[in-house]
Amino acid sequence: MPAAPLKFAYWVPNVSGGLVTSKIEQRTDWDYAYNRELAVLAENNGFEYALSQVRYMASYGAEFQHESTSFSLALLLATERLKVIAAxxxxxWHPGVLAKFGATADHLSNGRFAVNVVSGWFKGEFTALGEPWLEHDERYRRSEEFIRALRQIWTExxxxxxxxxxxxRDFTLKPKPLN
Known part of the structure:
Protein backbone atom coordinates (compact mmCIF):
# COMPACT_ATOMS: atom_id res chain seq x y z
CA MET A 1 0.00 0.00 0.00
CA PRO A 2 1.48 3.39 -0.99
CA ALA A 3 2.11 5.89 1.79
CA ALA A 4 -0.41 8.70 2.15
CA PRO A 5 0.87 11.98 0.74
CA LEU A 6 2.43 14.31 3.27
CA LYS A 7 0.20 17.26 4.14
CA PHE A 8 1.36 20.59 5.52
CA ALA A 9 -0.36 23.00 7.90
CA TYR A 10 0.66 26.13 9.75
CA TRP A 11 -0.48 27.88 12.89
CA VAL A 12 -2.02 31.26 12.02
CA PRO A 13 -0.42 34.04 14.09
CA ASN A 14 -3.71 35.87 14.69
CA VAL A 15 -2.46 36.87 18.15
CA SER A 16 0.44 39.16 18.98
CA GLY A 17 3.54 37.23 19.94
CA GLY A 18 2.16 34.14 18.21
CA LEU A 19 1.33 32.68 21.66
CA VAL A 20 5.00 31.91 22.12
CA THR A 21 6.23 32.28 25.68
CA SER A 22 9.76 33.45 25.00
CA LYS A 23 11.96 36.46 25.63
CA ILE A 24 13.01 36.31 21.97
CA GLU A 25 11.27 38.96 19.89
CA GLN A 26 8.71 37.33 17.57
CA ARG A 27 8.88 38.09 13.85
CA THR A 28 5.21 37.43 13.10
CA ASP A 29 2.47 40.01 13.00
CA TRP A 30 -1.05 39.46 14.24
CA ASP A 31 -2.76 41.85 11.80
CA TYR A 32 -4.93 40.81 8.89
CA ALA A 33 -2.77 42.14 6.04
CA TYR A 34 0.23 40.07 7.18
CA ASN A 35 -1.93 36.99 7.75
CA ARG A 36 -3.65 37.31 4.38
CA GLU A 37 -0.23 37.44 2.71
CA LEU A 38 0.94 34.45 4.76
CA ALA A 39 -2.17 32.41 3.83
CA VAL A 40 -1.72 33.07 0.11
CA LEU A 41 1.98 32.25 0.36
CA ALA A 42 1.20 29.00 2.22
CA GLU A 43 -1.48 28.02 -0.31
CA ASN A 44 0.84 28.73 -3.26
CA ASN A 45 3.58 26.60 -1.69
CA GLY A 46 1.58 23.45 -1.09
CA PHE A 47 0.23 23.98 2.40
CA GLU A 48 -3.19 22.42 2.76
CA TYR A 49 -4.32 23.68 6.18
CA ALA A 50 -4.09 26.69 8.46
CA LEU A 51 -5.18 26.66 12.11
CA SER A 52 -6.26 29.92 13.72
CA GLN A 53 -5.70 30.28 17.44
CA VAL A 54 -8.36 31.08 19.99
CA ARG A 55 -7.69 33.66 22.65
CA TYR A 56 -10.22 36.16 24.00
CA MET A 57 -8.13 38.35 26.27
CA ALA A 58 -4.56 39.55 26.70
CA SER A 59 -2.42 36.94 28.40
CA TYR A 60 1.11 35.53 28.49
CA GLY A 61 2.57 37.57 25.65
CA ALA A 62 -0.59 37.77 23.54
CA GLU A 63 -1.54 41.38 24.20
CA PHE A 64 -3.65 41.62 21.02
CA GLN A 65 -5.72 38.92 19.35
CA HIS A 66 -8.30 38.45 16.62
CA GLU A 67 -11.26 36.15 17.19
CA SER A 68 -10.58 32.84 15.45
CA THR A 69 -13.81 32.08 13.56
CA SER A 70 -14.24 35.48 11.90
CA PHE A 71 -10.50 35.68 11.18
CA SER A 72 -10.60 32.21 9.63
CA LEU A 73 -13.49 33.24 7.40
CA ALA A 74 -11.50 36.27 6.21
CA LEU A 75 -8.55 34.00 5.34
CA LEU A 76 -10.85 31.57 3.52
CA LEU A 77 -12.21 34.41 1.41
CA ALA A 78 -8.66 35.57 0.60
CA THR A 79 -7.59 32.12 -0.67
CA GLU A 80 -8.90 29.52 -3.12
CA ARG A 81 -7.72 26.10 -1.89
CA LEU A 82 -6.41 26.49 1.67
CA LYS A 83 -8.57 24.81 4.32
CA VAL A 84 -8.79 26.94 7.44
CA ILE A 85 -9.51 25.48 10.86
CA ALA A 86 -10.89 27.81 13.54
CA ALA A 87 -10.22 26.92 17.16
CA TRP A 93 -19.85 28.99 22.07
CA HIS A 94 -23.22 27.29 21.81
CA PRO A 95 -23.06 24.40 19.32
CA GLY A 96 -26.15 25.61 17.45
CA VAL A 97 -24.69 29.07 16.91
CA LEU A 98 -21.31 27.69 15.83
CA ALA A 99 -23.03 25.16 13.56
CA LYS A 100 -24.78 27.99 11.71
CA PHE A 101 -21.60 30.07 11.45
CA GLY A 102 -19.66 27.02 10.27
CA ALA A 103 -22.22 26.05 7.65
CA THR A 104 -22.23 29.60 6.30
CA ALA A 105 -18.41 29.78 6.25
CA ASP A 106 -18.29 26.39 4.53
CA HIS A 107 -20.64 27.57 1.77
CA LEU A 108 -18.79 30.88 1.33
CA SER A 109 -15.48 29.02 0.99
CA ASN A 110 -16.71 26.14 -1.17
CA GLY A 111 -16.27 23.54 1.57
CA ARG A 112 -12.97 24.59 3.18
CA PHE A 113 -14.03 25.53 6.75
CA ALA A 114 -13.33 23.31 9.77
CA VAL A 115 -13.24 23.63 13.55
CA ASN A 116 -10.75 22.60 16.19
CA VAL A 117 -12.61 22.05 19.46
CA VAL A 118 -10.32 22.92 22.36
CA SER A 119 -11.43 22.23 25.89
CA GLY A 120 -9.67 25.23 27.39
CA TRP A 121 -7.02 25.58 30.01
CA PHE A 122 -6.92 29.32 30.66
CA LYS A 123 -9.24 29.74 33.63
CA GLY A 124 -8.93 33.54 33.54
CA GLU A 125 -10.66 33.78 30.17
CA PHE A 126 -13.70 31.85 31.29
CA THR A 127 -14.07 33.63 34.63
CA ALA A 128 -13.46 37.09 33.09
CA LEU A 129 -16.34 36.38 30.70
CA GLY A 130 -18.57 35.28 33.57
CA GLU A 131 -18.50 31.61 32.63
CA PRO A 132 -18.02 28.91 35.24
CA TRP A 133 -14.65 27.19 35.29
CA LEU A 134 -14.92 23.41 34.99
CA GLU A 135 -12.24 21.03 36.15
CA HIS A 136 -10.29 19.06 33.53
CA ASP A 137 -12.53 15.99 33.17
CA GLU A 138 -15.71 18.10 33.07
CA ARG A 139 -14.26 20.35 30.36
CA TYR A 140 -13.57 17.29 28.22
CA ARG A 141 -17.02 15.89 28.93
CA ARG A 142 -18.51 19.23 27.79
CA SER A 143 -16.33 19.10 24.65
CA GLU A 144 -17.56 15.59 23.85
CA GLU A 145 -21.17 16.75 24.15
CA PHE A 146 -20.39 19.84 22.06
CA ILE A 147 -18.88 17.69 19.28
CA ARG A 148 -21.83 15.28 19.43
CA ALA A 149 -24.24 18.23 19.07
CA LEU A 150 -22.28 19.74 16.15
CA ARG A 151 -22.13 16.40 14.35
CA GLN A 152 -25.87 15.85 14.79
CA ILE A 153 -26.76 19.40 13.67
CA TRP A 154 -24.51 19.17 10.62
CA THR A 155 -25.55 15.67 9.51
CA GLU A 156 -29.16 15.08 10.56
CA ARG A 169 -35.19 21.32 20.96
CA ASP A 170 -36.69 20.80 17.53
CA PHE A 171 -33.61 22.40 15.92
CA THR A 172 -33.09 22.25 12.16
CA LEU A 173 -30.14 23.70 10.29
CA LYS A 174 -30.32 24.53 6.59
CA PRO A 175 -28.21 24.66 4.60
CA LYS A 176 -25.91 21.98 5.90
CA PRO A 177 -22.15 22.40 5.43
CA LEU A 178 -20.84 21.18 2.07
CA ASN A 179 -18.35 18.78 3.72
Missing part, protein backbone atom coordinates in the same frame (compact mmCIF):
# COMPACT_ATOMS: atom_id res chain seq x y z
CA UNK A 88 -13.28 27.25 19.41
CA UNK A 89 -13.98 26.79 23.12
CA UNK A 90 -17.13 24.93 24.20
CA UNK A 91 -18.60 26.92 27.03
CA UNK A 92 -17.94 30.15 25.17
CA UNK A 157 -32.35 16.82 9.50
CA UNK A 158 -33.65 17.31 13.03
CA UNK A 159 -31.74 17.81 16.28
CA UNK A 160 -32.92 17.01 19.78
CA UNK A 161 -30.38 17.01 22.57
CA UNK A 162 -30.95 17.08 26.32
CA UNK A 163 -27.39 17.00 27.60
CA UNK A 164 -25.72 18.13 30.76
CA UNK A 165 -24.26 21.21 29.06
CA UNK A 166 -26.38 21.88 25.96
CA UNK A 167 -30.03 21.54 25.09
CA UNK A 168 -31.49 21.69 21.60
Missing amino acids: VHPGL DHTELAGDFYRL
